[in-house]
Amino acid sequence: MKIVIAEKPSVARELAKVFGATTKKNGYIEGKGYSFTWAFGHLLQLAPPQEYGFIGWRRQHLPMLPKKFKLAIRKIKTKEGFVDDPAVKKQLDIIRQLFDEATEIIVATDAGREGELIFRYIYYYLKCKKPFKRLWISSQTDEAIKEGFRNLKPGTDYDTLFNSAHCRSESDWLVGMNATQALSISAGARSVLSLGRVQTPTLAMICSRYLEIKNFVPQTYYQLSIQLDQQGQIFKAISVNSFDKKEEAEALFEKIEDLKSGFPNGGHILDVEAKPRKEPPPLLHDLSSLQQEANKKKGFTADQTLSLLQNLYESKLVSYPRTGSRYIGDDIFAGIPDLIRKVSDHPDFGKQADFLQTVSLNKRSVNAKKVTDHHAILPTGENAYGLSADKQAIYDMVVGRMLEAFHQECVKEVTKITVESGSLFTANGTVIRSAGWRSVWNDNEEEKKDEDNPSLPKVKKGELLPIIEKQLLEKQTKPKAMYNEASLLKALETSGKEIEDEELRYAMKDTGLGTPATRASIIETLITREYIIREKRNLVPTSKGLAVYDVVKDQKIAQAELTGQWEKRLEEIRTGASVTDFKSEITDYTRTITNELLAAGATLLDKMSPKTESVKAG
DNA sequence: GCAAGGTC
Numbered sequence: 001m002k003i004v005i006a007e008k009p010s011v012a013r014e015l016a017k018v019f020g021a022t023t024k025k026n027g028y029i030e031g032k033g034y035s036f037t038w039a040f041g042h043l044l045q046l047a048p049p050q051e052y053g054f055i056g057w058r059r060q061h062l063p064m065l066p067k068k069f070k071l072a073i074r075k076i077k078t079k080e081g082f083v084d085d086p087a088v089k090k091q092l093d094i095i096r097q098l099f100d101e102a103t104e105i106i107v108a109t110d111a112g113r114e115g116e117l118i119f120r121y122i123y124y125y126l127k128c129k130k131p132f133k134r135l136w137i138s139s140q141t142d143e144a145i146k147e148g149f150r151n152l153k154p155g156t157d158y159d160t161l162f163n164s165a166h167c168r169s170e171s172d173w174l175v176g177m178n179a180t181q182a183l184s185i186s187a188g189a190r191s192v193l194s195l196g197r198v199q200t201p202t203l204a205m206i207c208s209r210y211l212e213i214k215n216f217v218p219q220t221y222y223q224l225s226i227q228l229d230q231q232g233q234i235f236k237a238i239s240v241n242s243f244d245k246k247e248e249a250e251a252l253f254e255k256i257e258d259l260k261s262g263f264p265n266g267g268h269i270l271d272v273e274a275k276p277r278k279e280p281p282p283l284l285h286d287l288s289s290l291q292q293e294a295n296k297k298k299g300f301t302a303d304q305t306l307s308l309l310q311n312l313y314e315s316k317l318v319s320y321p322r323t324g325s326r327y328i329g330d331d332i333f334a335g336i337p338d339l340i341r342k343v344s345d346h347p348d349f350g351k352q353a354d355f356l357q358t359v360s361l362n363k364r365s366v367n368a369k370k371v372t373d374h375h376a377i378l379p380t381g382e383n384a385y386g387l388s389a390d391k392q393a394i395y396d397m398v399v400g401r402m403l404e405a406f407h408q409e410c411v412k413e414v415t416k417i418t419v420e421s422g423s424l425f426t427a428n429g430t431v432i433r434s435a436g437w438r439s440v441w442n443d444n445e446e447e448k449k450d451e452d453n454p455s456l457p458k459v460k461k462g463e464l465l466p467i468i469e470k471q472l473l474e475k476q477t478k479p480k481a482m483y484n485e486a487s488l489l490k491a492l493e494t495s496g497k498e499i500e501d502e503e504l505r506y507a508m509k510d511t512g513l514g515t516p517a518t519r520a521s522i523i524e525t526l527i528t529r530e531y532i533i534r535e536k537r538n539l540v541p542t543s544k545g546l547a548v549y550d551v552v553k554d555q556k557i558a559q560a561e562l563t564g565q566w567e568k569r570l571e572e573i574r575t576g577a578s579v580t581d582f583k584s585e586i587t588d589y590t591r592t593i594t595n596e597l598l599a600a601g602a603t604l605l606d607k608m609s610p611k612t613e614s615v616k617a618g
Numbered sequence: 619g620c621a622a623g624g625t626c
Contacts, residue, residue, distance in 0.1 A: 007624075007625080008624085008625060008626085009625095009626085039624085039625080040624080040625045040626050041623080041624030041625030041626080042622095042623060042624045042625075043624090043625095045621095045622090045623085045624095046621090048619095048620075049620075056619095057619075057620080074624095074625095085626095087626075088626095110624090113623095114622095114623060114624060115624090117623080117624090118623090118624065118625095165623095168622080168623085169621095169622075169623075171621095172621050172622045172623080173620095173621060173622085174621090175621075176620070176621030176622070177620055177621065178620095179620090179621090180619090180620040180621075181619090181620065184619085184620075191619090192619055192620060193620095194619095194620060194621075195620090195621085196620090196621045196622070197621075197622075198621080198622065198623095199621080199622085310625085310626075314626075322624085322625080514622080514623090515622090515623075515624090517623075517624060517625080518622065518623060518624080521622090521623095522622090525621095
């Protein structure tokens with residue numbers, strides 16, 4: 001019997017289907033000489049400190065540097081505390097039995113670093129010694145799967161990939177566990193003060209933005225505004241320059257030749273510029289962009305959106321949700337017309353679905369090279385009925401985005417009129433000529449700048465128009481907005497792009513901080529630790545969060561660059577570089593940060609404002 | 619009690 005092991009049940013089912021294996025057994029599918037089984041993501045994790053004898057949180061244990069890491073079954077939280085997840089235990093037993101009977105093991109976990117780790121941890125935990133082959137495919141179509149099985153690779157081809165995954169895993173444990181205990185212990189251990197490669201830079205981003213806003217000093221500046229009349233159609237123009245000094249603005253204000261000052265036609269039209277502007281449709285959704293849309297439109301948290309989406313996925317209504325790709329391959333594209341046809345009876349989208357069947361589809365989201373482990377999120381075409389309001393809302397965002405992505409571009413006409421009257425003024429207007437993809441949601445929620453006119457009257461260069469009103473505007477510069485879940489997710493995705501060091505920036509070019517699958521839980525962790533709170537839609541640091549930030553802000557653990565450095569080294573390991581070098585670097589770093597935090601944490605209590613900590617202390 | 623990673 002040949003055993004195929006996938007990362008998750010949906011993939012195992014897909015593979016079994018291609019082979020025509022149909023006998024459903026407990027925990028696997030059998031047929032045609034194969035058994036298709038699965039994991040549920042990581043079944044095993046690095047064992048916690050107490051399993052190496054580090055019982056309790058004690059200064060003398062630090063840094064904890066296990067000689068050899070152990071693996072432990074994934075835990076779930078119950079009333080009695082953390083226990084082995086029974087579902088995981090059961091699945092491991094099934095896998096063990098299948099491996100025992102196997103004549104051949106075929107690894108079909110996702111084609112990437114973590115997919116490799118998921119399998120290897122199982123394999124080593126079960127002490128399996130049989131050789132294995134690797135299925136390596138980047139598309140889940142029948143043809144790609146068949147081709148992949150014709151081209152199975154020797155399992156050992158991926159040993160270096162496993163090495164890099166293993167290093168990632170152990171390094172996160174070493175740095176995270178030690179830094180967390182060091183800070184907690186030295187701060188008096190009243191509560192858990194967690195730190196980690198991903199959560200701490202995320203906290204730092206939220207805190208530094210908050211402080212930037214808090215310390216922001218608004219600057220007053222002045223602008224001039226005039227209203228012109230073109231045969232009864234009124235439009236507004238704003239001075240090209242803004243002024244720091246009021247006197248300067250007042251001097252030019254006096255020079256405006258408006259009606260009240262005795263000028264019947266004081267607005268000289270210097271120039272009229274009308275340009276079409278084309279907006280291509282947005283790309284299909286990946287998890288992050290969908291979480292952002294759901295947060296903006298519905299106020300859902302990243303975590304809520306992920307769980308609603310997981311639910312839709314388990315009901316087979318949408319494709320795999322934790323994807324980082326916003327593209328599909330040509331094979332999937334071939335099925336899009338069918339999917340669009342099925343939307344025809346949708347109450348909101350039916351009309352646009354009908355329209356799309358009459359035109360050729362936009363292929364902006366079609367690019368097989370940009371499909372990684374999973375393609376962009378799509379509906380499956382199964383009938384969706386009786387969904388809860390929240391689930392329906394998410395489902396509609398998936399369907400709506402599909403229609404948008406394959407729709408036509410939106411064509412706007414942007415007009416700019418330049419007026420002279422003592423000084424220069426411009427009037428801007430935007431008119432949608434052809435809504436294209438924007439007709440799907442029809443909510444045209446483009447932020448309108450307040451100086452924008454919805455539409456401008458026909459005006460010709462050289463014309464003279466009456467100025468019916470003039471105003472001196474006193475304005476203030478505004479700080480950046482506080483992070484909310486949508487803007488934070490975006491910032492996590494792009495955090496690598498702001499790194500100055502070119503190599504580190506390159507190392508993070510397709511990762512950012514965290515992964516699509518983990519970002520929602522990072523936000524939740526920071527909330528559980530009482531580092532941040534949700535205030536309306538904003539994520540605001542607490543005094544505890546700010547105090548932790550203050551201790552670590554200049555340390556490497558608070559910088560996105562740390563991930564960049566690791567990614568660079570891990571990629572080198574994947575291509576064959578020494579593992580021992582990296583490991584000893586991480587050990588050194590663990591020692592350093594542990595000692596620094598053991599010393600620094602003592603100052604942390606002073607930094608917390610009285611209202612959070614001393615109340616509890618009293 | 620603690621990381622980050624994956625998923626039901």
